[in-house]
Amino acid sequence: MAERGFFTGLPWWVKWVAVPLIALLVFGGLIGGVLSFLFGLLFKVLLFVALVSALIYVVRKVSRSGSRGGGW
Incomplete structure (x- = not known):
């Protein structure tokens, strides 16, 4: 049965x-x-x-300071 025929004659709120x-x-x-x-x-x-962005930030910061002779 088509949808239009099924709802025909019913009030709008139905x-x-x-x-x-x-x-x-x-x-x-569900x-x-x-x-x-x-x-x-x-x-x-x-x-x-x-977390990956923070890891990349920390690694780059440590690598940059490590190349100048600093580090952990």
Whole structure:
């Protein structure tokens, strides 16, 4: 059955309020799990980039001071 035929004759709030709310109730845990995974992955990627950048900064700073006779 086509979507237009299925919703024909129903009030607007059924299409735009009730159906999305039911979908959130049914799939809310799945949507939350996916969003949680994506934000966790984004956080880990940003943390990795920050740590690698800090490592590169420290290595360059130590190498620069080490070439002048200083060092640890």
